[in-house]
Amino acid sequence: MSKETYKGNLFCFGLGFTAKTLARSLISKNWLVSGTSRNLNLNDTLKKNGVSVYLYDGNQVVPEITDAIQSATHILISIPPQSSGDIVLQQFGADFLNWGHLKWIGYISSTGVYGDTKGEWVDETSPLKPVTARGSQRLVIESSWLKMQKKYDLPVVVFRCAGIYGSGRNLLRSIKQGRARKIKKPGHVFSRIHVEDLAQTLEASMQRPQPGEIYNVSDDCPSCPSETLDYACGLLNIEPPAPVSYENAELTDMARSFYQANKRVSNKKIKKELHIKLQYPDYRVGLSTLIQE
Numbered sequence: 001m002s003k004e005t006y007k008g009n010l011f012c013f014g015l016g017f018t019a020k021t022l023a024r025s026l027i028s029k030n031w032l033v034s035g036t037s038r039n040l041n042l043n044d045t046l047k048k049n050g051v052s053v054y055l056y057d058g059n060q061v062v063p064e065i066t067d068a069i070q071s072a073t074h075i076l077i078s079i080p081p082q083s084s085g086d087i088v089l090q091q092f093g094a095d096f097l098n099w100g101h102l103k104w105i106g107y108i109s110s111t112g113v114y115g116d117t118k119g120e121w122v123d124e125t126s127p128l129k130p131v132t133a134r135g136s137q138r139l140v141i142e143s144s145w146l147k148m149q150k151k152y153d154l155p156v157v158v159f160r161c162a163g164i165y166g167s168g169r170n171l172l173r174s175i176k177q178g179r180a181r182k183i184k185k186p187g188h189v190f191s192r193i194h195v196e197d198l199a200q201t202l203e204a205s206m207q208r209p210q211p212g213e214i215y216n217v218s219d220d221c222p223s224c225p226s227e228t229l230d231y232a233c234g235l236l237n238i239e240p241p242a243p244v245s246y247e248n249a250e251l252t253d254m255a256r257s258f259y260q261a262n263k264r265v266s267n268k269k270i271k272k273e274l275h276i277k278l279q280y281p282d283y284r285v286g287l288s289t290l291i292q293e
Contacts, residue, residue, distance in 0.1 A: 006032045008103075008206070011072035013088045014079035015046060015053065017169055018108060018161075022076065022199040023051050034068050035076075058087040066095060073101065074206055078108040081137035089144055097152050104209045105145075105156045106202055111191060111216065113139045113160060116261040119187055123266040124160070124214045132257045146212060155211040159202065162218035162265050163258075166195030170290050171232045182226050183259070185246035190225055190258070191218040191265035194280035204274040215274070218265040221282035228283050235291045 010026055012019040012035030023033040027050045034052035046053045054065050058079070069075065069092065077088050084090070096102065112135030114122045130136045142158050149156035165171070174180040201217050226243065233240040246259055270276045280286035 009072045010074045012076045021195045074104040076106045086141040104206050107158050109138045109160045111160050111265050117263040119262045121264045149212050158214045160216050162191035162193045182241045182243045184243045188262045189222040191222040194286045197278050218267045222264040
């Protein structure tokens with residue numbers, strides 16, 4: 001099959017959880033997919049699924065990656081921020097300016113850019129007041145990409161994602177592994193999104209690119225973490241762990257940071273503009289499906 005017969009050519013900076021899910025869907029629809037990985041052990045699995053993989057740790061430009069990007073029609077950036085910022089923008093941003101063939105550049109950001117609203121709803125027009133270092137980094141990188149979009153007319157779209165879960169990465173797995181904890185912080189809620197719903201949102205945007213747009217990607221049902229844990233334990237017929245107050249819980253800095261911002265994330269825009277119908281509109285549907293694995 002010649003390259004001309006493919007519907008599109010996606011290059012993923014970071015073949016992680018989200019990109020691999022998107023890749024599987026696109027390959028089934030006759031797309032070419034390639035991307036970067038830091039893990040050699042993943043390469044064989046990805047290649048068996050038809051993905052061309054390039055080893056990349058962000059420390060140096062790999063000529064083969066530049067060559068692959070030149071033939072791509074769409075770019076997905078899901079590498080998390082590094083201490084120096086966005087390595088993709090730093091190392092490849094100038095190259096993007098020289099190529100007029102790109103139809104879509106998707107940047108995976110986080111709802112952490114909104115900060116803490118004491119449980120109130122946020123949408124894409126809400127004030128941006130991150131309360132964590134990661135959220136601040138995301139905001140700086142978002143702004144840099146959007147400035148590039150405006151200045152050079154690049155087809156950049158930003159996706160602010162809630163907590164991503166799905167097959168192999170979910171609360172049920174954490175419970176089975178004995179890692180789940182019941183942290184009590186009254187009134188605190190989390191928003192989340194199933195990775196397959198995130199992938200369908202990315203696909204919808206790729207089909208109808210709107211450069212410069214920002215989309216929240218979350219499900220319909222923000223909920224308190226203890227409620228979600230109780231439901232998951234019920235599915236497994238396991239007694240929930242004893243609750244521990246947030247103030248007394250021994251948490252890593254990363255885990256504690258998730259409790260610093262309390263907000264409900266609206267997904268109205270992806271439904272209205274991208275016509276998204278969620279497969280997993282809440283954690284009950286998502287976890288009930290995952291229990292069958």
